[in-house]
Amino acid sequence: MSIFKNIKQTFSVLKSVDIAAIAKLSQKIDLGEVMKTVGELDDRQMAGLMRMLKTKARKGQHNLPPIDGDFYDLSLKLTPHQREIQLKVRQFMEKEIKPIANDFWNRAEFPHHIIPKMAELNICGLAYKGYGCPGESFLMEGIMAMELARIDVSISTFFGVHSGLAMGSIYLCGSEEQKQEWLPKMQKMEAIGAFGLTEPNVGSAVAGGMETTCELIDDEWVINGQKKWIGNATFSDVTIIWAREKKTHAVKGFLVRKGNPGYKAEKMADKMALRTVQNALITLTDCRIPESDRLQKCDHFKDTAQVLKMTRAAVAWQAVGCARGAYENALKYTKKREQFGKPIARFQLIQNHLVEMVANLTAMQTMCFRLSEMQDQEIMTDEHASLAKVFCSMRTRDVVSRAREVMGGNGILLEHNVARFVADAEAIYSYEGTKEINSLIVGRAITGYSAFVS
Known part of the structure; x- marks a missing residue:
């Protein structure tokens, strides 16, 4: 019984050894003789051998702990389905984004070719219900933001602007018709969104100091002003523009479509951060928007x-x-x-x-x-x-x-x-x-x- 136990312990050690290493070792020593000798060891001798082997193994680079920032194993709190989504996004970021992240960041350009591949992940509007959206939890939306930023904060920002701010504005403030028109194709990334709130002269004080104005003239809204730091705006298909009504001072939101007259987006240069994100300075000059493109459920900055x-x-x-x-x-x-x-x-x-x-x-x-x-x-x-x-x-x-x-x-x-x-x-x-x-x-x-x- 003792011999059987010793051989079993030896095999448990050899299982962790690389096959190529065993082949190389067999050229130097008689493995059969080694096994015979190990089988003859008593329990005390075997225990000493095992301690020596384990000590040697711990010193080897291959036995160092894995590199994992989830020290408290929060991933164990996810369901198998949630974990599958997380790992799918991680694999995409490791394979498609990591090899190109530094290059595009350094050149301050956006990798447009990754958008169709990103769409296949089916994570846009992740926590929204209906309109082709997955209807997952906000927890998973947060996990996705982390996984994207873990490889490239710029790509995470691009995604957050599109899926969070732009789609979110339509989801929370849009009419049913507006949701039906925009959310399904934005979910598939067939249309890309931007979100225009911050202005050249107003950042933190935008709630009470918004300078961009809107005025209803002959059934059309006329918007004038500027927006700054607007991510995705150089190539977006729709940009959410927030403006203050001249008469009532109420803040309203508008769906400004790509190519709309009076809308101009200029790429901002010389940034030291998020260089892959295409931030724009938007100038609106008598930009006319039909009432049907005003976000119907927004009449105050609280919205x-x-x-x-x-x-x-x-x-x-x-x-x-x-x-x-x-x-x-x-x-x-x-x-x-x-x-x-x-x-x-x-x-x-x-x-x-x-x-x-x-x-x-x-x-x-x-x-x-x-x-x-x-x-x-x-x-x-x-x-x-x-x-x-x-x-x-x-x-x-x-x-x-x-x-x-x-x-x-x-x-x-x-x-x-x-x-x-x-x-x-x-x-x-x-x-x-x-x-x-x-x-x-x-x-x-x-x-x-x-x-x-x-």
Whole structure:
């Protein structure tokens, strides 16, 4: 029985050994004799041999733990169907986007050829019901934002503008006719959307200081003004334009179609972040829009705010993806980069940076996971979403900074896949509500006092 047990233990060790390695080993030693000798070992001797083999195995590179930013295994909380969607998107990003991300980012161009491939994922309007949309949870929408940003924040932003802000505006504020016309083809990415809210002179104060105006003249709305930082607007098929009515000062939304007279979109240049995203400066000069293209369920900025509230959770998830991408690439680097004869991952100071990175990342992930659960339960408030945006955008800055630091000088090179995350984190920090504005939203909720300047 003892011999049988020893041989069984030996086979359990050999199962983990590479076949090619066994073949090579057989040229040097008599494996039959080895097996015979092992079979004759007593329990104490076998235990010693097993300890030695396991110690040797632990020192081997192939037995190092996998590189995975999900330290608390939140993926285990997903259903098999949800996990399948997540991994499908991850595979797409690894195969189609990762090899080209640095090149397009560096050239500040958009890879239009990936749109049909992205459409095949069937994730546009993921949480919307009807109109060809999958009807999944907002949790999965957040997971998708993370997976996209984990490889390329620019692609995640392109998708968030199209699927979240543009489709979301129509979904929440459009008439049934408008939903039927636009949402099915936007879901299939046969039509691409943009979202025009921010202006050259007004960002955080857009709720009360919007300068773009609209006026109803002879059954048509005439829009004048400018919009700035509008992602996708250089090639969008429809752009949601928000404008203040001259007479009533009410904020209204409009579906501005591609090629509409009086609409001009100029690509913005010299950005240091999200360079793949095609942001535009939009100029509207006596741009005439029929009443049928006015969003029928929007008559106040609070309606616009509902769209922002719905998408802000996904932006927090986007920050998670940015941090996760930087962390995982940095961790991989530290295991391969050697100094003083050993991988730098073995040094205490490097491990300290890595631990602080994964701690921040884990805190961000768990916060966003709970936020999305609240959104699916329809109990998420503005302040809940704002707190996640504040915290995650701040912690992402810290994570990408440490990721760059453990790489030394190589951290500023695109080829090592961290520099891009460092730059893109700055854009996440500001868009969809700055840290200051979101802080005031949370501050008002917890104190009962509004510190906004009117």
